[in-house]
Amino acid sequence: MNPDIAIPVREPAQTGRDDTILPFEVNALDLRGRIVRLGPAVDTILTCHDYPLPVAKLLGEAIVLTVMLGSALKFEGRFILQTQSDGPVRMLVVDFVSPSKVRACARFDAERVAAAIAANAAAPGKLLGHGHLAMTIDQGLDMSRYQGLVPLEGGDLEQAAHEYFSRSEQIPTRVRLAVAEEFRAGENGAHRRWRAGGILLQFLPKSFERARQADLDPGDAPPGVEPHALPEDDAWVEGRSLVATVGDVELIDPELSSERLAYNLFHEHGVRVFRTATVEAQCSCSRQNVEAMLRSFSQDDRDDMVEDGKITVTCEFCSSTYEFAPEDVFVPEDVAAMAALSQRADS
Numbered sequence: 289m290n291p292d293i294a295i296p297v298r299e300p301a302q303t304g305r306d307d308t309i310l311p312f313e314v315n316a317l318d319l320r321g322r323i324v325r326l327g328p329a330v331d332t333i334l335t336c337h338d339y340p341l342p343v344a345k346l347l348g349e350a351i352v353l354t355v356m357l358g359s360a361l362k363f364e365g366r367f368i369l370q371t372q373s374d375g376p377v378r379m380l381v382v383d384f385v386s387p388s389k390v391r392a393c394a395r396f397d398a399e400r401v402a403a404a405i406a407a408n409a410a411a412p413g414k415l416l417g418h419g420h421l422a423m424t425i426d427q428g429l430d431m432s433r434y435q436g437l438v439p440l441e442g443g444d445l446e447q448a449a450h451e452y453f454s455r456s457e458q459i460p461t462r463v464r465l466a467v468a469e470e471f472r473a474g475e476n477g478a479h480r481r482w483r484a485g486g487i488l489l490q491f492l493p494k495s496f497e498r499a500r501q502a503d504l505d506p507g508d509a510p511p512g513v514e515p516h517a518l519p520e521d522d523a524w525v526e527g528r529s530l531v532a533t534v535g536d537v538e539l540i541d542p543e544l545s546s547e548r549l550a551y552n553l554f555h556e557h558g559v560r561v562f563r564t565a566t567v568e569a570q571c572s573c574s575r576q577n578v579e580a581m582l583r584s585f586s587q588d589d590r591d592d593m594v595e596d597g598k599i600t601v602t603c604e605f606c607s608s609t610y611e612f613a614p615e616d617v618f619v620p621e622d623v624a625a626m627a628a629l630s631q632r633a634d635s
């Protein structure tokens with residue numbers, strides 16, 4: 289061993305930790321990646337919503353993908369993943385606030401979802417249908433917002449992620465996502481818990497040439513022209529082939545630590561792990577924010593919201609309920625007029 293390099297070498301951890309993100313790299317192959325393992329965080333969100341099973345599973349996959357990408361932010365900010373599509377699941381929203389908070393919800397057509405389940409056509413791509421997936425990075429007030437868009441064309445979220453990294457970032461990338469319910473016998477009968485996991489692998493060679501990928505078929509080539517055949521780099525072919533062997537069970541198995549999974553995949557080349565990050569299910573809604581939102585509405589809109597003498601707002605993410613007396617959020621007319629004027633001046 290080279291005495292100049294003071295990187296400690298040890299066995300992979302035997303016990304896994306839930307709700308963690310483990311970054312790793314395989315220098316010999318120019319690969320970098322992250323392994324996400326979710327227990328209570330994903331269970332809290334999915335149990336609270338109690339969506340039909342395939343919708344819960346799909347939202348779970350979106351949560352894993354969001355945690356995987358959002359936890360890579362190097363600054364304080366928000367990473368928002370949102371789908372909008374014409375399938376039975378119209379919208380998924382996952383909101384990650386750095387360094388560690390995640391919340392999520394879905395909007396769907398219950399009848400169409402039930403019909404899809406009955407017809408055995410509730411695979412993720414079928415539930416989403418056609419539309420787009422947007423990934424937004426928001427660094428807060430007065431800071432730039434960055435948005436990446438990728439079309440959804442009947443495929444699942446793994447495919448959408450590959451498409452995004454290939455077209456927008458031009459980084460060869462593979463993503464695997466897995467979500468399942470675990471059944472456990474407990475004192476009060478069987479207990480169900482959601483678990484989820486995923487792995488992201490990216491090829492980041494020092495020379496850009498090596499990261500070039502063949503055009504996605506049919507590419508930009510005019511009809512009749514053979515697509516550009518570019519041989520893929522051997523290191524990347526090996527990396528993506530190894531990730532393709534990872535099964536769903538390995539991604540969610542509480543008995544298999546993330547370090548052990550990384551080791552099993554890449555030990556031949558040497559794999560280096562970095563500090564583990566943690567994630568928790570936590571909503572960012574508050575009475576103050578809801579009040580501010582109500583005050584931004586017109587008096588007519590607020591009047592329409594009054595039921596039994598009060599305005600009730602339920603958070604779509606965490607189901608928290610906030611109640612206001614109409615006079616609590618009353619905005620005097622001249623103040624409202626000034627607010628409208630300043631809005632006009634802004635736009």
Ligand SMILES: [Zn+2]
Pocket residue numbers: 571572573603604605606607608
């Ligand atoms: Zn909330």
